[in-house]
Amino acid sequence: MRTSEKWRTYPEDVLPVFVAEMDVPLAGPVVEAVTEALRRGDTGYPSGTGYAEAFADFARKRWDWDGLVPERTTMVADVMEGLLEVLDAVSGRTDAVVVNCPVYPPFYWFVKRTGRTVEEAPFGADGRIDLAALEDAFRRAAARGSRPAFLLCNPHNPTGVVHTADELSAVARLASRHAVRVVADEIFAPVVLPGATFTPYLSVPGAESGFAVMSASKGWNLAGFKAALAVAGPAATHDLARIPDWVKENPGHVGVIAHTAALRDATDWLDAVLAGLDENRRLLAALLREHLPQVRYRPGEGTYLAWLDCRDLGLGDDPAAAFLERGRVALSSGPAFGTGGAGHARFNLATSPALITEAVRRMAAALP
Template sequence: MLEVTALPLDELRERTSEKWREYPDDVLPLFVAETDFPLAPEITAALQRALDAGDTGYVASRTPLAASYAAFAQRRFGWQVDPERIRTTADVSMGIVEILRRVTQPGERVVVMPPIYPPFFDLVEEAGADVVRVPLRDTGAAWEMDLDGIRAALEDGASAVLLCNPHNPTGTVHAREALTALGEVAEEFGVAVVSDEIHAPLAQPGTGFTPFLEAGDAARRVGYAVVSASKAFNLAGLKCALMVTADDTTGAVVRSLPIEVEWRTGQFGSIAASAAFSEASDAWLDGLLHTLDANRMLVGDLLSERIPQARYRIPDAGYLAWIDLSALGWGDAPARRILKDARVAVSSGPTFGTEGAGHVRLNFGTSPEILTEAIERIAALVGR
């Protein structure tokens, strides 16, 4: 395991990505899902080789990426993926839209489970379908899928389910049994399940992460997984995602997508993802998970000490903290006050659905020092 630590703030402010250009320098940006760590060494080396060779043309029809991901899935999840059942595209959102266009008709309905990554609502619309909301259930100890609610939506005519596994923003790793049941009810009604698994490499050890296509025979027959190295390895700007299937019928659907869907894959994205999924990057990923484990606990400790009114459940995966600040009386969208008065940018809860009222999403993929200062700034507003 390598030690993975965030870059200093002055170096981070030299970056030109969205996280570091949206707000002035007096704002601590903990909103968009970018991280503050250096790239994994294998990725840097692979990209440098490409630059040195001027290897900046179109992505090839044959690359090592599918085999690299299949080996990664076997090592990390015990998931046996057939490389022949993988196609690439620019990003997970594009993969979701293109698959939804194939498995739904215009005007049909797609189940989403808020609070949910805000673009899910837009992606369903982009695909020509309508959203039907089946919120996650809060048991008091965890969030879980409302399988009865999903069944009711399918009985009412919904024609697909858009799953987030692990879930954004709650960081929930869905139980294998729930995923198996979802596959079975989807098959019963003859609908597809499209599973966004972009946060899968960031599932903490011991959480029991299950890829949807590993959750049973029915899941394999109805499911499509869309995966990427972009969140774990901070590669979003390089544009590469993979669409994975485990059945002849679903595989044929993905193969039927226009070749331009695959040509939108970035050359650097493919090169970087191949390196990210290689065994040589495992030690870096293990180090990152160790750092994020400490950070997710630090958020809990800081909130308990400085903002005890906050409700926060330690996430199973990822680097996003879903925090309920309703008890502070700062309205449905406390992120506005936090930005204005504390100069900390966090994601606004209501954009994740009405279930997000009073909540914020805070990105803890940064240094303990930045996290501490951010929560101290927010705490200073309490009682004012």
């Protein structure tokens, strides 16, 4: 019986498809590496560059990118902490931070907690970056302070959009024009489904002063093993030095071992999971067409999250509340994702086909 957040937040009669956890057995090499570490009593503080080296090898093989240089990285506890540490290195607490929206709710919560202002740049009607809206947000952010930043989410949570090389290059040009520092959350980078290609932000021209924060946690279902990597572009090395040395000790040592084993020895496992997620993506689309044809769903290119436009169901701004109360199925609440979230809900695909089928059945039963 699992005891994580997904399975303990709601009563037992509620079917959970909200938080970004996967319902999969862990990869064998990860289990073996962690078990061996526990046998040895190797449970101290993290050390060395093994995690960065493993990520660099993975990036070279997976994305044909050799720009992840271990000397331009530092370990951090997790992606959100890493993003905040990088923001402190490149901007001040009174500066503004731009986000594309709708977006992962902690982008708002954590940034505002630091005292910074969030400026939104809504996606276009096609669900992709609206460069005019982004430039307008950059201008507003620059007017608020001298060191604005842009938190880029790629692949994007909750929509599953994977930004193209051309889109990222355009972002880099705009950021340079307005002196905005780009910090990319690339936690879902390993989770790109067939038909799409992931482009690391730091690989595009003009992104040399940017940062990325990466982790194996989403790709291999390792959220309980805290570890992530902050990666500086070649022109941002001096900013990397501003991140305190003690931050490197925040990841769990066993977590680093788990992530390193995943990146080095469990790519076949990842490929099998991606194939299953692709099947689930198609299954959800078919079930919605059959049972909830009013719901608009644009299958994502990455992540294992489905962003459902439920505005035609007549359930108000927060359809997830109605699905929970009437259908006993828990989705993520759309309004929490900022502008563009009203009338939407997020559905986690990383589970069994049987659970997806039952969740859609319950959602349909919740309609008035």
